[in-house]
Amino acid sequence: MYAFGARGDCDIVDEPFYAVYLLQTGINHPMRPEIIASQPQNPGEVIETLLGPIPGRLPLQYQKHMSHHMVEGITRYWLGDVKNVFLIRHPARVVASYAAKRENPDLDDIGLRQQVELYDYARAMGDDPIVVDSEDIRAAPEAMLRALCEELGIEFLPQMLSWPKGGHAADGVWAKHWYGTAHRSTGFNSEIAPLPELAGDLGALVEEAMPYYRRLYRNRIVV
Template sequence: MSAARKPILLWAVPRSRSTAFLRVMIERGDLEVAHEPFSYLQADGHVEFAGRRVTSPIEMLDLMLDVSAGERRVFAKETSDYTYTPLLEDKRLFSDVVNTFMIREPRAAISSHYAMNPGATLDEYGFEYLHTIFDAVRSATGEIPLVIDGDDLVADPEPTVRAYCERVGLDFKPEAMRWEPGRRDNWRRTDQWHAEVAESSGLVAGKAPERRETPDTNEHLRRVAEHHQPFYDALARHRLAG
């Protein structure tokens, strides 16, 4: 498969604004878009994509490759609060997929995640595992994968999206930067996590609620942030700078 037809996979730490980025990819209209298919497989045992029901990560990868070889290139975003061992053992993930990554300043991402899921484990905050996947891709390909930062995305939307598109072999479509507010079937299963995106019409930084636990007010979150900060720092050294 040519590089221009390879599926694009965005690996993202939870609460990094990755669904807002996915919303841009949906609005383009020329991509077959999947929202967290491998997470859904782990949670539900099945996922619907491109008119088919799949029940394993390798079957999902097969389908992504098949669809991209046809008329519509696949864009999928996935979060790092689950682990994906069988998928990472399939060499096609590295040779036949364009793997990209999305981060966000840990203290803000962790505070937002905790507000949605106060019972999250240390690993579910995702920075360490995102770094593990990044290292696997870098080791397998010999190249440094593309990294974008959710804070950069909302601070400088068009240059960030334009540069991302250029790196992964997509034409930049400025009309995809705006959309009609509303929920999408793509993320119906995890709808409550994406209320801000559903209410939005473009890439903007929403205001954090005034009353929210943060690493400054919560000792548990302070320890979580201290654990994950080095992994964010390692990834941030490679991020696409505006």
């Protein structure tokens, strides 16, 4: 999100269905009241905005969505009107990161199952979804972003490789809880730590998520 936000020609939308997700599931997330108050609570209104004119008459818009926010009450026809890119990350990293902020995650919390479901839905609509792995981007940021831009049919801009500390003006109100590492960053960190070793319920969750990850990983962009 910050890479696209650094372009200068791209509007940013951060997790527009978060409030809808919290209301429809009843789930308790950190900052739940603030999140619900900060966004439209009607999914139809959210979709109308996402498909409407881009603010500032900019030519591009980057919409960051969380796949687990796309609960059954949200229609999905609008996926045919956007270009779908699926960013994946090894389940061990996802689970470790999530568990550090919210206890006892389950498969629905981390979103990999829903990513595969949405990927298949987009393909059934005639789209050819793009898949990128986070570790591939960190290992070769410029090459991967060039490849992604080529797939999207847009120009790669060098300013996508860096951004100022402190986040983006379009960050959701939840950023102060979830985005600490991102706010301290100024670009892609190429130092990739070993996979976290998780045991017990967290380790079992990683194993449960792996088939979904492998399914998407096979279809990722490679450079």
